[in-house]
Amino acid sequence: MRVVISIGGSVLAPDLQHERVNEHAAVVERLDDEGIDVGTVVGGGGVARQYIRAARELGANEIQLDDIGIAVTRLNARLLISALGDVAAPSPAEDYETAGAAMRRGDVTVMGGVVAGQTTDAVAAAFAEYVDADLLVFATSVPGVFSADPKKDDTAQRFDQITPGDLVDVIADIEMAAGANAPVDLLAAKLIERSGMRTIVLDGTDPERIERAVLDGEHEGTDIVPAGTEDDVSYWAR
Numbered sequence: 001m002r003v004v005i006s007i008g009g010s011v012l013a014p015d016l017q018h019e020r021v022n023e024h025a026a027v028v029e030r031l032d033d034e035g036i037d038v039g040t041v042v043g044g045g046g047v048a049r050q051y052i053r054a055a056r057e058l059g060a061n062e063i064q065l066d067d068i069g070i071a072v073t074r075l076n077a078r079l080l081i082s083a084l085g086d087v088a089a090p091s092p093a094e095d096y097e098t099a100g101a102a103m104r105r106g107d108v109t110v111m112g113g114v115v116a117g118q119t120t121d122a123v124a125a126a127f128a129e130y131v132d133a134d135l136l137v138f139a140t141s142v143p144g145v146f147s148a149d150p151k152k153d154d155t156a157q158r159f160d161q162i163t164p165g166d167l168v169d170v171i172a173d174i175e176m177a178a179g180a181n182a183p184v185d186l187l188a189a190k191l192i193e194r195s196g197m198r199t200i201v202l203d204g205t206d207p208e209r210i211e212r213a214v215l216d217g218e219h220e221g222t223d224i225v226p227a228g229t230e231d232d233v234s235y236w237a238r
């Protein structure tokens, strides 16, 4: 089984606590021990947003701000690599070929961002498509995809399941500036739509939830399910 896990910066290292990074690494190592090929993609979180905010005040444009964001995602990736030790490739892969080759060698791969104009959500979706992953997991700071931003709207409802097309509609209005907050970015949603890959968005603040979702298929987040496959047993058996 091949799994790609997108670990938001806000769940990996909200305040750069090494204990939390260690807990995520322990989960990745246990999945690796189970014989699962694991690819991880790490976000920039609050630290990236702090840098982006400061550089925006200093006059940097959005592409320059994205590049700053990418630099922070790669720093966070190095934190996870530090905790993973020998099971991980020694530096964050900067393209899908390098990451895919490392996965084929049996290393856990750790990526950050790759190119301006997107987020690590799109990196995770593209890498998952590149390696024909069986499962893509977005571990984020909210318990799934909601009808509106749950941090701003008390009436927002969580979707147990959503089609990629409906996901695109839910997130289409979220701003795309560097450092923006979305459960999954628009490009990622379109990649999930075209690949039809099995995808889960869940609250990853407790890393063990990621482990349960991968090993037992149990989670309380949102399944992104291609239209028409909601009751297709072969889809859910993948």
Ligand SMILES: Nc1ncnc2c1ncn2[C@@H]1O[C@H](COP(=O)(O)OP(=O)(O)O)[C@@H](O)[C@H]1O
Binding pocket: 007, 008, 009, 010, 011, 043, 044, 045, 139, 140, 141, 142, 144, 145, 146, 147, 148, 149, 150, 151, 152, 170, 174, 180, 181, 182, 183
């Ligand atoms: N429709 C929505 N459903 C879920 N979350 C949403 C939605 N719209 C906006 N958000 C925001 O998306 C963010 C997703 O997590 P984020 O803070 O970007 O963490 P991560 O570091 O995991 O990417 C949350 O801050 C949440 O408030």
Ligand SMILES: O=c1ccn([C@@H]2O[C@H](COP(=O)(O)OP(=O)(O)O)[C@@H](O)[C@H]2O)c(=O)[nH]1
Binding pocket: 007, 008, 009, 010, 042, 043, 044, 045, 046, 048, 065, 066, 067, 068, 069, 070, 073, 112, 113, 114, 115, 116, 117, 118, 119, 120, 121, 123, 177, 178, 179, 180
């Ligand atoms: O391939 C990438 C990945 C990240 N980013 C930039 O880096 C920021 C932080 O990454 P991300 O949003 O994925 O981090 P998260 O908020 O999920 O922790 C993004 O907002 C973008 O500005 C980018 O331009 N290209």
